[in-house]
Amino acid sequence: xRPLADEIRPQTLDEVxxxxxxxxxxxxxxxxxxxxxxxxMIFYGPSGTGKTTIANIIAKRTEKALYHLNATTAxxxxxxxxxxxxxxxxxxxxVLLYLDEIQYFxxxxxxxxxEFMENGKITLIASTxxxxxxxxxxxxxxxxxxFEFKALTAEETVPAVxxxxxxxxxxxxxxxxxxxxxxxxxASSCGGDVRKAINAVELxxxxxxxxxxxxxxxxEDALQLAQRSAxxxxxxxxxHYDLLSVLQKSIRGSDPDAAVYYLGRLLAAGDLLSPCxxxxxxxxxxxxxxxPQAIAITKAxxxxxxxxxxxxxxxxxxxxxxxxxxxxxxNSVEAAINAAMADIERGAVGQIxxxxxxxxxxxxxxxxxxxxKYPHSYPNHYVPQRYLPLEMGNRRYYEYGDNKTExxxxxxxxxxxxxx
Numbered sequence: 426x427r428p429l430a431d432e433i434r435p436q437t438l439d440e441v442x443x444x445x446x447x448x449x450x451x452x453x454x455x456x457x458x459x460x461x462x463x464x465x466m467i468f469y470g471p472s473g474t475g476k477t478t479i480a481n482i483i484a485k486r487t488e489k490a491l492y493h494l495n496a497t498t499a500x501x502x503x504x505x506x507x508x509x510x511x512x513x514x515x516x517x518x519x520v521l522l523y524l525d526e527i528q529y530f531x532x533x534x535x536x537x538x539x540e541f542m543e544n545g546k547i548t549l550i551a552s553t554x555x556x557x558x559x560x561x562x563x564x565x566x567x568x569x570x571x572f573e574f575k576a577l578t579a580e581e582t583v584p585a586v587x588x589x590x591x592x593x594x595x596x597x598x599x600x601x602x603x604x605x606x607x608x609x610x611x612a613s614s615c616g617g618d619v620r621k622a623i624n625a626v627e628l629x630x631x632x633x634x635x636x637x638x639x640x641x642x643x644x645e646d647a648l649q650l651a652q653r654s655a656x657x658x659x660x661x662x663x664x665h666y667d668l669l670s671v672l673q674k675s676i677r678g679s680d681p682d683a684a685v686y687y688l689g690r691l692l693a694a695g696d697l698l699s700p701c702x703x704x705x706x707x708x709x710x711x712x713x714x715x716x717p718q719a720i721a722i723t724k725a726x727x728x729x730x731x732x733x734x735x736x737x738x739x740x741x742x743x744x745x746x747x748x749x750x751x752x753x754x755x756n757s758v759e760a761a762i763n764a765a766m767a768d769i770e771r772g773a774v775g776q777i778x779x780x781x782x783x784x785x786x787x788x789x790x791x792x793x794x795x796x797x798k799y800p801h802s803y804p805n806h807y808v809p810q811r812y813l814p815l816e817m818g819n820r821r822y823y824e825y826g827d828n829k830t831e832x833x834x835x836x837x838x839x840x841x842x843x844x845x
Contacts (some may be wrong), residue, residue, distance in 0.1 A: 442475065443577035469553055494524050496530045575673070583608050707723075707749050710758070714834075715754055761824075805841045
């Protein structure tokens with residue numbers, strides 16, 4: 426019996442779920458396919474979003490022989506074997522090579538494809554779940570068009586789930602039915618991955634309860650089966666960094682609910698150290714001097730989390746995330762150091778003023794003409810003197826943030842320094 430995911434695979438563009446930005450009326454990829462293109466392409470996006478399906482439709486449309494290799498297991502010899510079929514009875518109209526997970530091919534393996542792409546003997550469609558601009562060799566990128574596939578919404582996935590349920594029902598030796606809310610429950614739990622949703626349908630059928638001589642599944646059955654299937658996470662992949670990014674942006678945007686949600690996503694995947702490091706960065710970068718104690722509190726929470734480990738570590742980390750999300754915000758620290766380092770990187774490295782150097786006499790043994798003034802010896806522990814190199818002029822890097830703490834410091838120093 427054919428796997429359900431294979432049996433339900435769309436045969437036309439109109440049957441493909443989602444990807445309207447690529448396949449809707451007038452969209453570029455749809456026009457290329459309908460015009461019988463032989464262009465080299467890279468499909469980039471999460472699993473189960475239609476990349477393989479589109480490659481199959483293109484091969485059928487162009488009447489090319491479709492060869493499917495997976496870069497996790499394929500070798501250079503496998504590629505050569507495909508090339509050997511070019512211009513033979515095996516591939517009279519040419520070869521379309523679908524190379525899945527191209528990021529696992531090293532530079533030499535990717536380079537081996539270039540010659541045959543150049544002379545048109547093969548059309549390459551490579552797929553990857555990682556950003557191709559980081560993982561695909563530049564020369565191969567320059568000869569290909571990148572199309573980004575997006576995770577499907579629950580609404581886009583429901584029709585595929587309903588179709589899968591109907592196919593399973595036809596296969597069944599017993600009557601098979603389900604609660605009306607089952608398709609939506611499965612679609613909502615698959616994380617935008619149609620293949621995962623179809624597999625869930627198969628498992629749901631296999632676990633269906635026998636009631637009055639018929640098989641029946643409930644929404645609760647679907648939720649129990651798929652309770653963790655929405656988790657899409659790879660510690661070395663794009664989604665890892667997406668979650669860390671949205672955690673920081675949620676805290677920066679002062680949304681405590683989103684902050685604990687995305688922290689929970691990371692912790693549910695068993696990742697403890699990444700959110701620990703990111704929370705410490707957030708304390709300095711986004712809260713900074715608006716609440717200087719934030720980094721000390723965050724450090725204490727992180728230390729506690731690392732010491733006690735998961736699952737209890739979720740509590741001190743949630744404490745840190747909520748404290749940071751609800752704290753006043755300031756990026757004056759980051760802005761100041763970034764501005765200073767930008768000057769340094771462009772070569773603005775002046776001479777340290779002599780009165781600040783670690784000497785107190787010139788080469789003749791006499792005292793330096795501009796002696797260092799020890800601030801603690803003056804009223805309010807302050808005395809005007811130059812600290813920046815003379816070549817830097819009156820460059821200012823730090824601007825007081827518009828929060829209570831930094832504005833209090835500004836008022837204090839405005840009073841002490843007067844009209845400087």
